[in-house]
Amino acid sequence: MKNKTIFVACDTSNLNKIKKIINQTSSNKLKIIPKFGIQFFYSKNGRKFLEKFKKDFWLDLKINDIPQTALSAINSLKDLKKCKYITVHANGGLKMLKSIKKEAKKINKNLKVLGVTILTSLNNKSVKEIGHTKNVKQLVLRQAALIKKSGCDGIVCSAQEAMIVRKKYKNLLIITPGIRFPGDGSNDQLRVMTPKQAFENKVSGIVVGRSLTKGNIRNNTKKLIDHLNK
Helix, strand or coil, X not given: CXXXXXXXXXXXXXXXXXXXXXXXXXXXXXXXXXXXXXXXXXXXXXXXXXXXXXXXXXXXXXXXXXXXXXXXXXXXXXXXXXXXXXXXXXXXXXHHHHHHHHHHHHHCCCCEEEEECCCCCCCHHHHHHHCXXXXXXXXXXXXXXHHHHHCCCEEECCHHHHHXXXXXXXXXXXXXXXXXXXXXXXXXXXXXXXXXXXXXXXXXXXXXXXXXXXXXXXXXXXXHHHHHHC
């Protein structure tokens, strides 16, 4: 199962909880990489912690701004040597995506840029409320085309769209949040899938948050391993 990449969502600003999540999800049976979002990165001790972090991690900032501001944001992260993945939002447009990918390569040749599509907390009704006339799958495919054209390394989408993206883009990294263990509540996520279902949909990696980090983390990690072994 080492070929299955699991990103554990470290969604807290509590440094002790972060350390606990990282320590207790460690496994020699799975490739588990911590994902830090804005909650931790914006916290008082978050950035300092990441400056000294010794293992690969994903910085999930979903950068979305005019190209020059986005470039400045990427440049401000060049001291985070172990940052292996960074997210940018496809809504920023082709020019922004291209600029970020080009700059990321300059500051860290190992840094992979992932383009974020429609958030897993949204559904067809949600995107219609925003003003889109296309449904979620159509929008994700459109954004995937933009991400691919920009030269970015991968896409973040729900596992429900992963199969249609994979059919069109064989070599694109596809990372899927909105992952829940069987029987777990979906909470604020609307487009969810189990870990096994996601990998059956040809994803490159999955993001697991509360199903892993809520309650007994070691037991949850074992539960994930057993689930993927079935």
